[in-house]
Amino acid sequence: xxxxxxxxxxxxxxxxxxxxxxxxxxxxxxxxxxxxxxxxxxxxxxxxxxxxxxxxxxxxxxxxxxxxxxxxxxxxxxxxxxxxxxxxxxxxxxxxxxxxxxxxxxxxxxxxxxxxxxxxxxxxxxxxxxxxxxxxxxxxxxxxxxxxxxxxxxxxxxxxxxxxxxxxxxxxxxxxxxxxxxxxxxxxxxxxxxxxxxxxxxxxxxxxxxxxxxxxxxxxxxxxxxxxxxxxxxxxxxxxxxxxxxxxxxxxxxxxxxxxxxxxxxxxxxxxxxxxxxxxxxxxxxxxxxxxxxxxxxxxxxxxxxxxxxxxxxxxxxxxxxxxxxxxxxxxxxxxxxxxxxxxxxxxxxxxxxxxxxxxxxxxxxxxxxxxxxxxxxxxxxxxxxxxxxxxxxxxxxxxxxxxxxxxxxxxxxxxxxxxxxxxxxxxxxxxxxxxxxxxxxxxxxxxxxxxxxxxxxxxxxxxxxxxxxxxxxxxxxxxxxxxxxxxxxxxxxxxxxxxxxxxxxxxxxxxxxxxxxxxxxxxxxxxxxxxxxxxxxxxxxxxxxxxxxxxxxxxxxxxxxxxxxxxxxxxxxxxxxxxxxxxxxxxxx
Amino acid sequence: xxxxxxxxxxxxxxxxxxxxxxxxxxxxxxxxxxxxxxxxxxxxxxxxxxxxxxxxxxxxxxxxxxxxxxxxxxxxxxxxxxxxxxxxxxxxxxxxxxxxxxxxxxxxxxxxxxxxxxxxxxxxxxxxxxxxxxxxxxxxxxxxxxxxxxxxxxxxxxxxxxxxxxxxxxxxxxxxxxxxxxxxxxxxxxxxxxxxxxxxxxxxxxxxxxxxxxxxxxxxxxxxxxxxxxxxxxxxxxxxxxxxxxxxxxxxxxxxxxxxxxxxxxxxxxxxxxxxxxxxxxxxxxxxxxxxxxxxxxxxxxxxxxxxxxxxxxxxxxxxxxxxxxxxxxxxxxxxxxxxxxxxx
Numbered sequence: 001x002x003x004x005x006x007x008x009x010x011x012x013x014x015x016x017x018x019x020x021x022x023x024x025x026x027x028x029x030x031x032x033x034x035x036x037x038x039x040x041x042x043x044x045x046x047x048x049x050x051x052x053x054x055x056x057x058x059x060x061x062x063x064x065x066x067x068x069x070x071x072x073x074x075x076x077x078x079x080x081x082x083x084x085x086x087x088x089x090x091x092x093x094x095x096x097x098x099x100x101x102x103x104x105x106x107x108x109x110x111x112x113x114x115x116x117x118x119x120x121x122x123x124x125x126x127x128x129x130x131x132x133x134x135x136x137x138x139x140x141x142x143x144x145x146x147x148x149x150x151x152x153x154x155x156x157x158x159x160x161x162x163x164x165x166x167x168x169x170x171x172x173x174x175x176x177x178x179x180x181x182x183x184x185x186x187x188x189x190x191x192x193x194x195x196x197x198x199x200x201x202x203x204x205x206x207x208x209x210x211x212x213x214x215x216x217x218x219x220x221x222x223x224x225x226x227x228x229x230x231x232x233x234x235x236x237x238x239x240x241x242x243x244x245x246x247x248x249x250x251x252x253x254x255x256x257x258x259x260x261x262x263x264x265x266x267x268x269x270x271x272x273x274x275x276x277x278x279x280x281x282x283x284x285x286x287x288x289x290x291x292x293x294x295x296x297x298x299x300x301x302x303x304x305x306x307x308x309x310x311x312x313x314x315x316x317x318x319x320x321x322x323x324x325x326x327x328x329x330x331x332x333x334x335x336x337x338x339x340x341x342x343x344x345x346x347x348x349x350x351x352x353x354x355x356x357x358x359x360x361x362x363x364x365x366x367x368x369x370x371x372x373x374x375x376x377x378x379x380x381x382x383x384x385x386x387x388x389x390x391x392x393x394x395x396x397x398x399x400x401x402x403x404x405x406x407x408x409x410x411x412x413x414x415x416x417x418x419x420x421x422x423x424x425x426x427x428x429x430x431x432x433x434x435x436x437x438x439x440x441x442x443x444x445x446x447x448x449x450x451x452x453x454x455x456x457x458x459x460x461x462x463x464x465x466x467x468x469x470x471x472x473x474x475x476x477x478x479x480x481x482x483x484x485x486x487x488x489x490x491x492x493x494x495x496x497x498x499x500x501x502x503x504x505x506x507x508x509x510x511x512x513x514x515x516x517x518x519x520x521x522x523x524x525x526x527x528x529x530x531x532x533x534x535x536x537x538x539x540x541x542x543x544x545x546x547x548x549x550x551x552x553x554x555x556x557x558x559x560x561x562x563x564x565x566x567x568x569x570x571x572x573x574x575x576x577x578x579x580x581x582x583x584x585x586x587x588x589x590x
Numbered sequence: 591x592x593x594x595x596x597x598x599x600x601x602x603x604x605x606x607x608x609x610x611x612x613x614x615x616x617x618x619x620x621x622x623x624x625x626x627x628x629x630x631x632x633x634x635x636x637x638x639x640x641x642x643x644x645x646x647x648x649x650x651x652x653x654x655x656x657x658x659x660x661x662x663x664x665x666x667x668x669x670x671x672x673x674x675x676x677x678x679x680x681x682x683x684x685x686x687x688x689x690x691x692x693x694x695x696x697x698x699x700x701x702x703x704x705x706x707x708x709x710x711x712x713x714x715x716x717x718x719x720x721x722x723x724x725x726x727x728x729x730x731x732x733x734x735x736x737x738x739x740x741x742x743x744x745x746x747x748x749x750x751x752x753x754x755x756x757x758x759x760x761x762x763x764x765x766x767x768x769x770x771x772x773x774x775x776x777x778x779x780x781x782x783x784x785x786x787x788x789x790x791x792x793x794x795x796x797x798x799x800x801x802x803x804x805x806x807x808x809x810x811x812x813x814x815x816x817x818x819x820x821x822x823x824x825x826x827x828x829x830x831x832x833x834x835x836x837x838x839x840x841x842x843x844x845x846x847x848x849x850x851x852x853x854x855x856x857x858x859x860x861x862x863x864x865x866x867x868x869x870x871x872x873x874x875x876x877x878x879x880x881x882x883x884x885x886x887x888x889x890x891x892x893x894x895x896x897x898x899x900x901x902x903x904x905x906x907x908x909x910x911x912x913x914x915x916x917x918x919x920x921x922x923x924x925x926x927x928x929x930x931x932x933x934x935x
Contacts, residue, residue, distance in 0.1 A: 061821050062813045062926070066840040067849065070821055078840030078849075082856075131856045133849045137625055138869070143813075299859035306862060309755045337857030340845055341889075341905035347845060349857065399841045435760040437900040439891065444900070522758050545862040546901055550755040559751045567744030574736055581721045 035170060036265035038177050038253060038273075039100060042169035047162045048109035048149035056150030059143050064151075067131065072155025074220075080399045080406035081347040082131050085222055089151055092159035093219060093258040096122055096237035100170035101255040101263035104161055109149045112141055115175050119148050121239065128242070128300055129234030172253050172265075174246055180274035182245065182282065190279025193272055197264060202226040207283050210374040210493025214412050219258045220403075223411045226261070228372055228493070231353070232284035233293075233301050240300055243284060243292040248277040285333075285355075293333070302333050302353075308525065310358035310365060310551045317359050317366040317500055319486040326368060329357040334527050336542035341441060342469050344394045344540040348407050350374075351529040351542040354421070360551050365517050366486060366500040369421055369527070376490040377419045377532025378457045384415075384537065387454060388464060388473040391538035414535030419490075421497055422454035422528040424466070425515040425549070429524050437524045440546055442466035442473070450526075451476075451515040453483065455497055457532060461485045463501075469539070479514075522548040595649040602643015605636070613677045633679065640670070661716040664703045671695040684759065762863065765877065766897040774887045774908050774916075781880040786931075787914075788831040788921050789879075798933070801828050801921075806928045820925075828921075835922030838915050846903065851926055861903050868927050875929035882920045882931075887913075 035041065048056075060068075067086040069076040074088035087094065097105040097118045105118035112120050123144045126134035135144060152161045159167065180186055194200055194207070204210035207229035218224045227235060232242040237251060252273055255263030264273065285302075286292055293302040309332075313325045320326070334356050338349030354371035385391045403409060426438050427449045443450035443466040452464040452473065463480050464473035486498035504516035517523060527544040530536035611617040624632055644667060651657055658666075672695075675688045703713040723729040771780045791800035804818050814820070820833035840849075846865040848855040853867035868874050874882060884892070890902025907916060924931055 058813050058816065058819075061819050063849070065821055066836055066844075076840065077837035078844055081841060081845075131844070131849065133852075133854060135850070137623065138850045138852070296859070298864065299854065301859040304859075304862070306757050307755045335860035337860030337903070338845065340842075340857070341903060342909070352860070435758070435898065436895065439900050440903075520753060543903075544860060545903075548755075548758070552755060553753050555753065559748060559753075562751060563744040563748035566747045567740040570740040570743050571736075574739065578721065581718075585722065 036100070036253075037270045038172055038174075039170045039265065040173050042099070042106070042171035044162055044164060044167060044169060045106075045108035045111070048145075048153065052109055052146050052149040053153050054150075055143075056146035056148065057154070059139065059147035060150050060155075063135070063139070064147065068155075072151060072157075075403060077399070078131070080402075080408070083222075083348040083408040083411055084130050084218075084224060085220075085406070085408045086131070087258075088220060089155040090157045091219070091258075092156040092161075094119065094122075095256045095258060096127070096251070097254050097257065098172045098174060098250060099254060100172075100265065102257065103170060104159060104167055106169070106171065107148055107152055107161060109145050112145060119152070120144060122237070123148060125239040126300075127236040128238050128240075129231075129236060134240070134300070172250060174250055177249075177270060179245065179249075180271065180278065182278040186275045187279045187282050189272075190275035190277070190282075193268075193276050194279060197268070197276070199276070202260065203229060204374075204493045206230075206492040206494070207280065208372045208374065208493030210372075214375075216260050218260075222408045223413075224259055225374060228374075229280050229283040230285050230372060232281070233295060234352070240295070240297070242295065243281065245274075245277045245281040248280050249273055252276060252280075288331070301335060304335055305332060306545070307522070307548045307550050308332050308334075308356050308358055308367075310360045310549060312552065312554060313359050313361050315361065317361055317364060317486070319498060321368065321487065321496060321498070325359055326357060329359055329368075332356045332547075334544050334547060336527070336529055336544050339441070339539060339541050339543045342539055343392045343396055344538070345396065346534075346536065346540045346542065348411065348534065349542050350531045350534045354527060354529060354544075356527070356547075358549060360503065360517070362503075364484075364500045364502055365549070365551070366498060367423055368487075369423075369497045369499070370494060371421070371529060372494050373419055373490070373531055374493050375419075375531070375533040376457065376495075377416050379416055379418045379532060383417060387420075387456065387462065387538075388475055389538060390470055390472055391540075392470060412533060414533065417530065417532040417535065417537040419457040419495065419532045420454060420528075420530040420536075420541075421495070422452050423499065423501075424450050424452045424526040424528065426524040427451050427465070427513070427515050430516060430518070434522075437546060439469065440526050441469045441543065442471070443468055452528075453499060453501055454528075455485060455488060455499055457488075457490075459485070459488060461499065517549070517551060519551045520553040522550055525549045592653075595646045595653075598642040598644075598646020599650045600643075600646070601639050602647045605640055605643050609674070609678065613673075636678075637674070640674075644670075659716060660703055660709060660712045661714075664699045664713060668692075668696055668699045686759075760898070762898045762901070763896040764866075764872075765881075766894050768881050768884050772884045772887060772892075774883075775913050777913070779880065779883065781878070781884060784880045784883065786879050786883075786917050786921060788828070788835075788917050790827050790831075792827045794827060802930055804828055805925055805930060814925075831918050832922050832925045835915075835918030835920070836926070838911065838919050839922050842907075842910065843919065851923060862901065865903070868923055868929075871929075874923055874927065874931070877932055879920055879924075879931040882923070883916060886916050886919065 065076055067076045067078040067082065068074055068089065069079065072089035074086040076086065079086050092104055094105040097103070098115060099105060099118070106116055107119040108117055111117055114121065122132070123139075124134065124136045126132045139147070161167070194203070200207075200211055202209075202212045202216065203226045209226040209228040211226065214223075216224050216226065232238060235242060235247060235251070236256075238244070238247050241247065251261075253263060253265045255261055268276070284292075295301065296303040309330050311325065311329050318325055332355065334354045336349065336351050336353055338346035340347060351371055351373060354369055357368040359366050397405075397407065424442070426432070429437065432448070438444045438448035438450050442452070446467050450466045452466050453461070454464065455461050461480070461483055463476040463483060465476055466473055482502045484500040486500050487496055488498075489496045502514070504514040515523070525547045527547070529542045531542070536542075608617070608622065612621060648658060648663060672688070672692050675683065675691055704710040720728050720731050720735065723732045768781055770782070771778050773779070785796055787796070789796060789798060789801045791797035804815060806813055806815055818829060820829045820836065822829070825833070844855050845857050846855040846861070847853055847868065848858060848865075851868040852870075853865040855865065858864045866873050885904070887906065887908045889906035890899050890904040891906050893899040893902060911919070
């Protein structure tokens, strides 16, 4: 056993020496064996049995073919409306691996061991941030191995997983590398290294994926975008464990095949890689105390609280985000899905979440909305639709148009419209018996309208009345005077917009016209967002579910009085029980 | 008997360690997964294991002369039930439901400890001891309770009275009663008599049996039958329509309902409630094909009030799909999940 290992190590060392000779990289940091630090030579896995491949074919043609296509070229019927597109298996290019850049991923049909079977783990856990779901609990372990046996032998056409002549395996020994604690020092050095190693050129100065956002293409010519480090739950290969720094270390060490993301194994030490991984991990959104956000196992995204609490401030609502009141206000994660209900549908949704805070005073309520958008988009020239207009008659792209015409191919080639955000509230929510609300998309009809306050990247802030998804909005002229845009700024891949609106016509209690914001009540609220570079305009946008704005009332005096009374009552009760017991005992003993 | 009890004790200790480890994140919390669809049975089984384990444990301990007083057994078991409901059950159940289960199990515990006069006496002995405060320890305990109880109860009521901004609970009917008939693309379909025109045999005749024979057995990892590949070019009839339905599904529906048809599509996480899970035996397996036809055609807008039409993202698919396409999608959904639609007879 030992012998064979040393023998292998010898061969590996010789092979690696050859690699080093050939590669002219002068800055290579290599271990004694001639491999990048943290890597070891691995063996190719044996070919799976014919029965396994045959069984895998059945799995593939039931579950996978719909996106990955009959020939595994990533061109199934679902593919054209997906971005990122499903993987084309033919070339054997896979993103998430423990192997060196350019190598095939680890797959052994007999060995589903964590960290030693990349493809199995991808199928098991899915690829967050893409359409690839987790197949755990759907397919048995055996079925997952079978389908991979089929894919690796039949659908990977340009390479062979068992060809010792052409394929090598250089495996990252993640389990054996001791993680470096995420100290401030380590994170600081990581922050310096991401600049030095030019990570920020693609991932942006604040890591929001906003650098070089237009020019990146994958190996098949489809435009792709760099990861947003603030949304670690969207990292491919994060395996339902997004805050695990090891995943970042792995991706950084091995690179992402088929994309411009290279492997940094050759020009960083293991220590440097941990620093960078710690830094990137530290950027991921956390709660107010700095703890990781709880992840909902149903959706693998942060858990959602559907109440947006609004705190009372004395005097003017501060326009400064750094103000104490805003810093203390609870920040809510609002998940956004593509509007695919009515034409034009938004299959490729680029704004998948926004963050909302709110404050109110005696006259107004203000929302602070923040969301990551890799591109600042401001429309030039005349827009095809006024923001009030329905554009449902637009001709929708046929999904069966082939790769070159697909939505994925068009990404980043749209006419640029305004980035925008809107808050929609139900006008007559007071009159409707709970839980009835107007329809979440632009209201039901004249009887149940909604009030939409929309900000656009050209700096405009307007209010509309919506009376149904297929009706033009009515612009509310007289109302806009009382609204105020406190802030509207795009910085390093993130929009910060602060909108202040009146609490409603309290004097006349005019529920027909205004949304009347009342303390201590659940006010149905929906958020819409548009990404101008995604061709989002009119009804093509991102939508949230129904949330509730809840204006926290000051704590009533009873809250302090009654519990005290109850406590006194309990003391009296205790006294009574004790006396009774004592009397009873006395009676008995006497 | 002894061997049996030892086995029970072993199961109990192992189970407790596992559960505790999972709650406190010492071992990965998904070590023992609750599998969708089997969750209730799995939990009943787990619970039975725990009860057996506890019985075994208490037997072993009394055999070793370290018998736990009945009082602490009762309290301990009840606390276990509460913790189990809180930490083990997923998706989490609301507090009100937990309170209900808690009350039921409290009653059960009372029945158990008061099964005989002897047991009941043993059970209340510790309480009486503290009340009488004959020993120093008990006196100390009595004073502690005297102070702690009012503080605790006062604190709880203060907590309960503090204004909170928790999500209001809204009870939605998942499968509201369908109408007698529905009009799609100008044609009226009577839900009781309409049939899926694509549920046909190779001769093109409506044939429930033929299509059922091509649906695989139910269960997780449902796959097509060998030689029943909808992607075979030579297919005619049922399997050809399954493929066409699948194409439509993956171009329109999987963004929400997911590649697994389990309601976890790309956009699903943003919606509340998240989209329907067709692999759950409580959804399409319980419904007639015509019900699905009505729901797909009319979408969220077409729901009656108890179905919360305002909260549904489901579009009226008649705006995007033809009647034929809708029937094909339904055919595909049953084929892919391996379920049979419910029929009227």
